[in-house]
Amino acid sequence: MEVVATDGEARAGVLRTPRGEVETPTFMPVGTKATVKGLTMEEVRRTGAGIVLGNTYHLYFRPGVEVVQEAGGLHAFSGWKGPMLTDSGGFQVFSLAKTRRISEEGVAFASIYDGSPHFFTPELVVEVQEALGADIAMVLDECPPHDADYGYHAESLRRTARWAERCRTAHTREDQALFGIVQGGLHRELRLESLKRTVELDFPGYAIGGLSVGEERGAMLEALAYVASGLPADRPRYFMGIGDPVGVVEVIGLGVDMFDCVLPTRLARHGSALTAAGRLNLKNARFRRDFLPLDPECGCEVCAEYTRAYLAHLVREDELLGHRLVTFHNVYFMEELCRRARAAILEGRYARWAAEWRGRYAGS
Amino acid sequence: MEVVATDGEARAGVLRTPRGEVETPTFMPVGTKATVKGLTMEEVRRTGAGIVLGNTYHLYFRPGVEVVQEAGGLHAFSGWKGPMLTDSGGFQVFSLAKTRRISEEGVAFASIYDGSPHFFTPELVVEVQEALGADIAMVLDECPPHDADYGYHAESLRRTARWAERCRTAHTREDQALFGIVQGGLHRELRLESLKRTVELDFPGYAIGGLSVGEERGAMLEALAYVASGLPADRPRYFMGIGDPVGVVEVIGLGVDMFDCVLPTRLARHGSALTAAGRLNLKNARFRRDFLPLDPECGCEVCAEYTRAYLAHLVREDELLGHRLVTFHNVYFMEELCRRARAAILEGRYARWAAEWRGRYAGS
Numbered sequence: 001m002e003v004v005a006t007d008g009e010a011r012a013g014v015l016r017t018p019r020g021e022v023e024t025p026t027f028m029p030v031g032t033k034a035t036v037k038g039l040t041m042e043e044v045r046r047t048g049a050g051i052v053l054g055n056t057y058h059l060y061f062r063p064g065v066e067v068v069q070e071a072g073g074l075h076a077f078s079g080w081k082g083p084m085l086t087d088s089g090g091f092q093v094f095s096l097a098k099t100r101r102i103s104e105e106g107v108a109f110a111s112i113y114d115g116s117p118h119f120f121t122p123e124l125v126v127e128v129q130e131a132l133g134a135d136i137a138m139v140l141d142e143c144p145p146h147d148a149d150y151g152y153h154a155e156s157l158r159r160t161a162r163w164a165e166r167c168r169t170a171h172t173r174e175d176q177a178l179f180g181i182v183q184g185g186l187h188r189e190l191r192l193e194s195l196k197r198t199v200e201l202d203f204p205g206y207a208i209g210g211l212s213v214g215e216e217r218g219a220m221l222e223a224l225a226y227v228a229s230g231l232p233a234d235r236p237r238y239f240m241g242i243g244d245p246v247g248v249v250e251v252i253g254l255g256v257d258m259f260d261c262v263l264p265t266r267l268a269r270h271g272s273a274l275t276a277a278g279r280l281n282l283k284n285a286r287f288r289r290d291f292l293p294l295d296p297e298c299g300c301e302v303c304a305e306y307t308r309a310y311l312a313h314l315v316r317e318d319e320l321l322g323h324r325l326v327t328f329h330n331v332y333f334m335e336e337l338c339r340r341a342r343a344a345i346l347e348g349r350y351a352r353w354a355a356e357w358r359g360r361y362a363g364s
Numbered sequence: 365m366e367v368v369a370t371d372g373e374a375r376a377g378v379l380r381t382p383r384g385e386v387e388t389p390t391f392m393p394v395g396t397k398a399t400v401k402g403l404t405m406e407e408v409r410r411t412g413a414g415i416v417l418g419n420t421y422h423l424y425f426r427p428g429v430e431v432v433q434e435a436g437g438l439h440a441f442s443g444w445k446g447p448m449l450t451d452s453g454g455f456q457v458f459s460l461a462k463t464r465r466i467s468e469e470g471v472a473f474a475s476i477y478d479g480s481p482h483f484f485t486p487e488l489v490v491e492v493q494e495a496l497g498a499d500i501a502m503v504l505d506e507c508p509p510h511d512a513d514y515g516y517h518a519e520s521l522r523r524t525a526r527w528a529e530r531c532r533t534a535h536t537r538e539d540q541a542l543f544g545i546v547q548g549g550l551h552r553e554l555r556l557e558s559l560k561r562t563v564e565l566d567f568p569g570y571a572i573g574g575l576s577v578g579e580e581r582g583a584m585l586e587a588l589a590y591v592a593s594g595l596p597a598d599r600p601r602y603f604m605g606i607g608d609p610v611g612v613v614e615v616i617g618l619g620v621d622m623f624d625c626v627l628p629t630r631l632a633r634h635g636s637a638l639t640a641a642g643r644l645n646l647k648n649a650r651f652r653r654d655f656l657p658l659d660p661e662c663g664c665e666v667c668a669e670y671t672r673a674y675l676a677h678l679v680r681e682d683e684l685l686g687h688r689l690v691t692f693h694n695v696y697f698m699e700e701l702c703r704r705a706r707a708a709i710l711e712g713r714y715a716r717w718a719a720e721w722r723g724r725y726a727g728s
Contacts, residue, residue, distance in 0.1 A: 033677070033678075033681050033683065034674070034677065035686075037683070037684055037685075038683075038684035038685055038688065039685065040669075040685065040689075062677065062680070062681055063652065063673070063677040063680075066653075067652060067653055067673060067677070070653055070655070070673075071655060071671065071673060077673075077674055078674070079669060079670065079674075289431055289434055291434070291435060305404075305443060307441075309427070309431060309434075309441070310435070310442070310443075312427075313397070313398065313426065313427040313431070314397075314399060316426070316427075317397050317426055319397065319399050319402075320401060320402035320684050320687055320688060321399045321401075321402055321404065322399075324402065324684060324688065325404075
C-alpha cells in the first residue's frame, strides 16, 4: 500500500493487489454469497467499487468450498474480476450461532443453514480462504460483545493473537495477503496490547475489529484513534463493519483506508436511499408524486434514469427492480463519498470538507 | 400491420405503432406494474422484445392512474421507449376478484389490494388506458371459465360485443389503437358469432381471448384455427395469455402474430430456465457443479457470462440476482424463439422447423 497523501490523520492511498490497484479510502460492498444483492458484478464495477468482500462463513456452507474451487475460485464463480477480500467467518460464527463453544483449538458451532455441527480453527479458515482465492484473507478472530467484562476481553484478545500467529503459519498462498485483526474491546490497555501483539506478527495489512458493534460513537472513535496511530503507516488499515455515511467520514478522518458494511445494501432493500441530504425512506407518502431523481446531486445511472415516484412505486410493491436500483444507488453513493473524501485529503482540506458534508447530511 | 410472408397459416409481419415497428410473431413480456420482474427496460430491449404489456388492473391501483399520468404516461413512468400494449383489466377483474357482479353496465368488484369496491365500465377502461397512454389498448371483455355452460357463454359473448362497441365509441386517442377481443368459449358457433360481431366493429387489431385457460390443448388449437382463419388478414392477431414454448410454436403455426404470458418470468422466479432442450429446474442437485451455460445454444448475455452452478446457487439461496438473470434468459429465449419462427416462415419451412424444434424440446 502506498500512502499518496495525508491530511491530519486521514490518508489517501493506493492499495496494490494481484488483481489490480484500489484507490483508498474505499468502501467494499459485501458480496455475502458471491453476489452483491441484486447487482451484477459489472454493475458493482460501475458503482466505482474497487474491491468486493465475500463472507467465508456463508460461502463455506452455500454453495460450499468445493463448488467454488471447482469453478476456479470466487472470482471465476462470481464474475468479479477485480480485487476481492474474504473475511475469516469468525464474525458470523460469533454473531449468528445460537450456541458455540470456544477453546484454544478453535470454535465449535452449529450451522445456521441446517444446524449441523462444525469446528473452525485458524488453520481451517486459512485453508478455506486459500481455496476461495480472494486477494486478501483475514485471520480468525473472536469479536466479543463490547460490553463483555475486562477479563473476558483480555483472555479473548490473547487467544485471538495466538490464532493470528497460527493463521500466519498456516498461510501459504503467495498471491494472497493475510491481514491481522486488532481486538480488545473499549479498554485502552487491552486494545494497545492487541495492537502490539498483532503488529509484532508483521502482517501486510491490519483490520480493526470489535468496533461499531453497538457501543457509543464517541468511545468507538476514541479507541479507533489510538489504534490507528499505533499501526504501521505503510500498511492498509481496514475498519470492519462500518457503512453509515457519517461514521465513514469520521473513521476516514482517523486514518482508515478500507471499510465494509451491509448497511447500504440492506437499507436499499428496505426502501431507504442514501443522499447528500440524508436518508430518504421511499415508503413515505411524499415520494408517490415526486418526479425528481433520488439524489439530484448524484451522478449515478439510477439517478439519471429514474424518478423517486417510480422507485417509490417499485419499493412499495416489493418489486425486484426497486431493490436492485436503490442498491446500485446506495453503493454508488458510498463510493462517491470515498472519492470525494480522497479528493479532499489530496487537497489538504479534509476536516473542512467533512464538516461541510456533515452539515448537509441531515439524516442519521 | 403488414404481412411480409405467409407459410401455411403462419405469418411473418411488421406491426406499426406510433413508437416504432415490431417484427412479428412477437412475444410481449408482461410488465405488470410498470416493470418486467427484476429487469430494467433497457434489459428488456436487449432480450429482443419489441413490445411490452402493462396490466391496467394493477396500474389502476398501484401506483394509480393519476401518478402515471403526472409522470407523462406509462412510457415515461417506466422508461420503456418502444411500443406498449395495455390490457383492459377485465381478465384480472374476473380471475382475481373473490366476488364480482356483472351487469350490462359493467362489472363491480373488490380491489385485491384493499378490498375497496370498484366498478369498471367499457368507458372507464378506455379512459384509463388513454391516460396510461400505451400504443395499443384493449376493449373490456368477459373471459368466462372455459367450462361455463353454453347459455352463459352465449350471453357473455353478446355482452362483450356490446361492451366492445361502447369501448370503440368512447375511444378518442388517435395515437392509440384499440383492439377487439373474440370470446365464445369452445363452442364453435358461439366463437364464430363472437368473431362476426367483433369483426363487424372494424377494429385495427383482434385478440383471441378465453383460450389457454385450462381447456385441452387440442380443443384450444381447434378453436384458434377457425377463429384465426376468419379474422381479416391485414390486421394483427393477438393470442392472449400463452407463453409455454410448445404452445407458442403451435399458435404461431395457426397464424398468431402477438402473444403474452407471465409464464417465462414466473418460471424464472421459481428457478426454471427455458432451453432448447426443455425446461431446467435449477434447484435440481445435478446443477450444483454444472459449469455449462444455462443453454449452450443460447446467445444471450446471461449464457455468455454465467454458469448453471452459479445460477443454481443464486436460485437456491433466493438471491435477487438469480431471479433477475434467469428472467432475462427466459424472456430472451421466447424472443429468440419468435425470431427463429419468423425466419422459418420467411423461408417457407415453418412446419418442418416447428416439428424439428418440438422434437428437441424435451420438456413440457
